[in-house]
Amino acid sequence: MAEAAAAALVKVIFEKLADEAFKKYARSKNIHSELKQLGSTLSQIQALLNDASDKEITDESVRLWLNSLQHLAYDIDDVLDDVATEAMHRELTPESEASTSMVRKLIPTCCTKFSLSHRLSPKLDSITTRLRYLEKQKADLGLIVKEEKPKNTSRRNETSLLESNVVGREGEKKRLLNQLLVGESSKEKFSILPIVGLGGVGKTTLARIFYNDTRVKDHFELMAWVCVSDEFDFKDVNQLQIALREQFKDKRFLLVLDDVWNQNYDDWEILVRPFHSGAAGSRVIMTTHQQDLLKKIGFNHVDNLESLSHEDALSLLALHALDVDNFDSHETLKPQAKGIVKKCGALPLALKAIGRLLRTKTEGEEWDDVLKSEIWDLENADAIVPALRLSYHDLSVDLKRLFAYCSLFPKDFMFDKEELILLWIAEGYLNESTADKSPERLGQEYFEKLLSRSFFQPAPNGESFFVMHDLMNDLAAFVAGEYFLRFENQTEMAMEALAKYRHMSFMRERYVGFQKFEAFQRARSLRTLLAVYVGVEQSWNTLYISNKILVDLLPQLPLLRVLSLRRFNISEVPDAICSLNHLRYLNLSRTNISKLPENVGNLYNLQTLIVFGCESLSTLPM
Template structure:
């Protein structure tokens, strides 16, 4: 797996920010430690310079791959240490705010348990420094060098498309083709001589194929000229303009001046109804688009420009307020494409074997015609049925090198900006078909520290921007079952899992354990629920002491259906997970958390929703100064709770009314940082009138299921 790019760019940029002088000055440490941290940054910068080279060489050099994996581990460990210091800063500031004494000595508010001992601090610093120096030495030994101009992008490029049909008939797109033709042939104008028709969809869904079908249809024969240009990620106006001019004139263009090229291009289209296809557009630069389209303003009314893109924002930049969203194919159509491309194979499949093959093909393709075509091509050359099964049972990244699915999907990751790459890879923790809320994922990103603080925006607002960007790029899709939730296409999920490598682990069944090579590399983990869970089910997590996130994945339950866990499971497990930042333990009938949870100082996110018989929170919950989000939705049996039971720095809180009422009575003045509050009325009697009071810091309120509200 390509461990390089995830941490070379995105993760290291976060570390550089945390090692900036303005941040180091806040750390509660001696000058020699601060000086050592500055050296860390210098050495990380030296390593970053050769990471592009390492990323390419890891594919053929196992030693380089191991070097990158060690760097990945070190980056996480450095981040953990910096986070521990940052937590101390936060605790110190909160203690200052709560102190009545205006003159507080630098260390007066620290207790021995809260302050890292100088010996322990020195030991951790020295260990990191030693590992970092080893990586720098190994860098030279492995011959890693800085690549001028960045890494080679050849491996990330798709072959240029053309307007020439690649197959005699296209399966499953008749209705889509009819709709696009209707848009092309309609009399609709958009305030100019031409109208832009964007086709948007996931990579491999068939956008280029659909545009090609429309381009070659007899119904558009009266468009003259007709031109096809493949754009890809290089939106060079000069290159594109020359390519269009050469296509129209059927001759090469030697002009080197953009003005001359565009003047000739304008002359060629003046007064003519043209059809132009711009395939595979990635750029959202409105200025470049304005320059490119200038010559086409001279065209005749009714002219059309078809744009294919994976990004909604590109469509809205180049077009108007509407675009055509190309959806996934049906299972039957995917199977039809597979059959067409596998035909000619010597393997005879029938009966029960045929049904098994069909189920596996449909499951692997999940509506993507590219996947169906690629699988058909791979299996076409195989001579035995067991070879077919091997391929269909393989992970995406274990398929033969001629597999075209992965190369297309990798473009999704390649074109993400650095700040979105970690957001995307984090989603590897979700099992396929898992439906998630946008706010849920944003809060998990925040807990991981992926979203970096901005002077002008709150973290939640930045998170929503990140989420919308990934949605516009078709990485997330709205669930067809619940429109308030989102999913990832199965192959996109595979891509996230492939890139995350050993840092993410999904415990779905016993076979999952077979894939683990290094428990110490795991940082994020999820487990799929069972009806009854016992200690044995959680043994693996006792080996993963660097775990940052533990998430319970709950599949849809029947009405009134509950799940159960042995009471001592989390009492024994959680105290060992000292680096935990996010904890989600939902839909248990009853469970108990240890009071020692207060020692998990990195914890930022806790979700205990739908734990019907949860009677009390740990007594030391209030000591979790880093805790930002706590969800107790549908936890009606928690008793004797006050505002003092919550950390004062809490920013988001979800409660049932049974908890909210006593909190209202004792006042909200302690929760001065609370920004988001969600309250569920549950099943209170209709004659009871509820009066709601809010903390003054609140900016978002959600109220659900109240019979009477005053």
């Protein structure tokens, strides 16, 4: 899976090397010959990537070779970005150039070029040596120049199907709908309707059907949907409970608690306290993988939601692959379809993902390739659903990289499409040169493709957000490899291990102290530092971040491109942030800042500055 990221980075490197303005500046600084030699060696390696893509699935040596190439490609891109940033600085500060022109006339030309070439030449020499070493390994690894398989351009409409197109589950739908609308009399004002089953079996889909049913909407006065993930924090919920108690008071409500992982009964007692203020006949739908908590609540027996029947599974595959209800009009594909259903274990999520993959494949041989793929039989197939890996493997290089980036976000995270696209742009994933359209437009198209292939799903509560299924989130973390880190409680992680990461996110907590991040002073190659949050943001909660992180740590991360400090109780932006010359994205929304540093204009690469909700902000630098 490392091939995708390496190939995408290599493509970006060649685009930078081909830029005329870049080449002109490199010649003026006397480093063009080193860059030309680097490009020549890299092109020889690039020719091997198609073969490496096929072999890394089963060959660990090839996977490690690709990892080394990706680390090296990051280093090359950092050097080129350094050159481009300095070129931009020279171009945008003509007054500085003019003021030193008289001095320069007194200095030999070779010495005026000395600074940049002296600083970069050792790096370029080291990079070229490492590249040659990787190129020489091709014989030992059996890598050859191999043409990429042409993609079938005959594809069906890739729009996402509505949840109304759910196949099967008639018995479950009828039984649960009856319990929702009629149910049994109870001493409690609310009752629990559990939906239990394995990941990907369709629990959330089933809950969403009820939530959007007009009969259900007419029956309940108040409806809400909450993801109760393993990240859910039960501390400091007093104010939230007071607000909920008022909302639920004397109303018949329906609440969906989706993806309940926490099996602690005490936490459950805290969670449900406000529910007792509602009217009789209120319902709580709980989707979960486990039955432990349900047994503690008093459910002695719960029916698990099983995989689909063979016929329903075939029908679901036909719907997503061919836009038909069955294979009667596609008899030649039926044998392969039956084999694929068996490989997927009749799991709905897996069938949807494979079905969306097969929309791009119209020939029986292509369906055979999917059925006989080695990915089904990999040793760690139990950890990552093979059907999802196959679906990922079929993506373009660009889409693979965009999907892997989403590994930075925790399970049940609510994705804002526009904000995610801005992050992709800042990371350099969407280049205008790839199409005659803006990066924003390209990002929209890429997101829609991932959505159509079930890598994203619309948020269950009907808001304009998107979510990623837990199993897809696991897949993203798996393919992201050793470049992306969702930093949680890895306080024991060695400094050497941290140095390899390029992108990092951390959970926004009540107090974020410096000690937790002290080791990151060694992570000098870090490009991304994102503060993220799961669930409903509680406006009354004040979140704090150590000033030492802002003042002492950030200057030690000179390659940062993306920095989000959203919602922290920050009253002043430290000048140190203005030394981050590579910064493209800075999110200070909902902080307490009153002004921005005057020299924020020196961030020549800055593309996105978000100060939404900064109510104390009164002026901007001129």
